Amino acid sequence: MSEPVDVDLALIGGGGAASLVLAALGRRGPGARVAIVDPVHKRGQDRTWAFWGTPGTFLDPLLSASWDEADVVTPTGRRALPLRPLRYAMLRSAPLYDLAAQAEKELSAVRITERAEQVADDGERVLISAPDGTPLVRAAWALDSRPRPPRRPGRTNWLQHFRGWWLEADEPVFDPGRAVLMDFRTPQPARGVSFGYVLPVSDRFALVEYTEFSPAVLSGDEYDAALRGYAALLGLDLAALRVREVEDGVIPMTDGPFDPHPSPRVVRLGTAGGATRPSTGFTFSAMARQADDIARALAAGRPPLPAPPYPARHLWMDAVQLRALDRGLVDGVAFFDRLFARNPAERVLRFLDGTTTPAEDLKLMASTPLLPMTRAAFGDALARIRP
Incomplete structure (x- = not known):
């Protein structure tokens, strides 16, 4: 049986949460020995994050777009929201994965393209093994961002579920200066809330999305029908537009408690660590805070335990x-x-x-x-x- 790789920090899962940790560690320079355990090496465009925050962070060069104003629309009218000193921002996954790959190289991190099956924590070290029992990594700390359910079911269990179309036009169609944060003119479900939104990258390219907060997902045809209806509300001629990409997602909205620290040396990140806001499904800002907390703690010689994502x-x-x-x-x-x-x-x-x-x-x-x-x-x- 092969010997496991010995490191200070093992990242189990290589998606957004792990990429933000790598980027945060990379900004502080070489230090901790790091390994990433994931059967898939994330590259390219597979998701889009929208979030708000203050300008002037390391993320600024990576953003596809940002807005100082956003609209909330209801059947009775449109409300323009001035966001300063905050701004609403869009980050597509490809530049974040590229930044993480660069940090991985600078940190001389070890990448193991295997699926982690067992994570055994004896209180001194964490041993991560493959499905066949082969030991992969022995680490002082493991950061696990794989999706997991809450520690116990919530009293209320909803989902934020959505489908978005990246629409491209030959002529100016969108207003790149403002985003539509929530447009509630969509038909409302019997149980739940629905809305559309528009995130324009340019006057000819935008993400148009239909979202529901409700207990159950829809079929693909139902999402497409909802998007066609929302495009009609916006006055968009879909015959004159091209759907360049489709994005789908399902995010838990639950008051069930997630366990961010299930054993002495295992820390969960992302949704599994409670980073998803139960009332909205937003996750990215909390993941970024977790990553910064971890990098600061390691640099100071402290355990990489992030603060709770929300009070x-x-x-x-x-x-x-x-x-x-x-x-x-x-x-x-x-x-x-x-x-x-x-x-x-x-x-x-x-x-x-x-x-x-x-x-x-x-x-x-x-x-x-x-x-x-x-x-x-x-x-x-x-x-x-x-x-």
């Missing part, structure tokens, strides 16, 4: 919101419209990013429909104390 009070607020939507206590479109109408856009976006203060959270809660949200909070409290 506990925010997870409680998300649980109450999900319950209110799931039980039909609030209308989803009206809820989000009211949230943006009664708060500065920056406050709402920072809350969804997990960075608002307790005082700001109280203002946000006061701007929601108080009676139904109080009922949802009371129901959530009862559900928590039941065996």
Whole structure:
């Protein structure tokens, strides 16, 4: 039996979370011995992340587009949201994977194109083995970003699920200066919330997407029909446009707890580590924070344990919101419209990013429909104390 590779840090999985860790380690220069264990070496374009944050980070040269304004649209009108000092940004996967590959080279990292089956943590080292039992890596710490369910099922379990078309035109069609963050003019599901959005890279190229927050996914034909309907709402002539790429995704929206530190020397990242915001499905900003925390800790000689992705009070607020939507206590479109109408856009976006203060959270809660949200909070409290 071959001897495993000995390293300080093993990354199990090589997607967005691992790529951000590699990029963060690369910015600090060679130090820890690193191995990546993944049967697939991620390259090229396989996903798009949209997120908000402040300009001036290492991600700026990688962005496909960014916007200082975004629109929220309902059947009753359009609200233009000034986002400064934040901005809404789009990052496609290819440049991030390229940056991670460059960091991997600079760090002299070892890449093992095998599937990790067993991750055995004895409290001193972590042994990662292949499906046939072959030992692959022995590491001081393992960062595992493979998808996993919550530690226990949530009281509310929804999904953010979507399909997007990258549309290309021969003539100017899109406004590259502004994004559509949420367009609620789409037909609403019987149980859930739907919306479209538009992220223009140029006046001739944009991502047009249909998204639902609801308990179950749709069929491919249903997503396509929804996208055709949304394109018609936008006044787009699909006969004059080309669908260059299609993106699909399913992201958990649940108040079930994820276990970010399942054993002494194994740390979970990404959705498996709780980086997905239960109320929206957004993940990227929290993954980036996790990566920076890990790189700083290693550089300081500390264990690579990132801070919790979101404050506990925010997870409680998300649980109450999900319950209110799931039980039909609030209308989803009206809820989000009211949230943006009664708060500065920056406050709402920072809350969804997990960075608002307790005082700001109280203002946000006061701007929601108080009676139904109080009922949802009371129901959530009862559900928590039941065996």
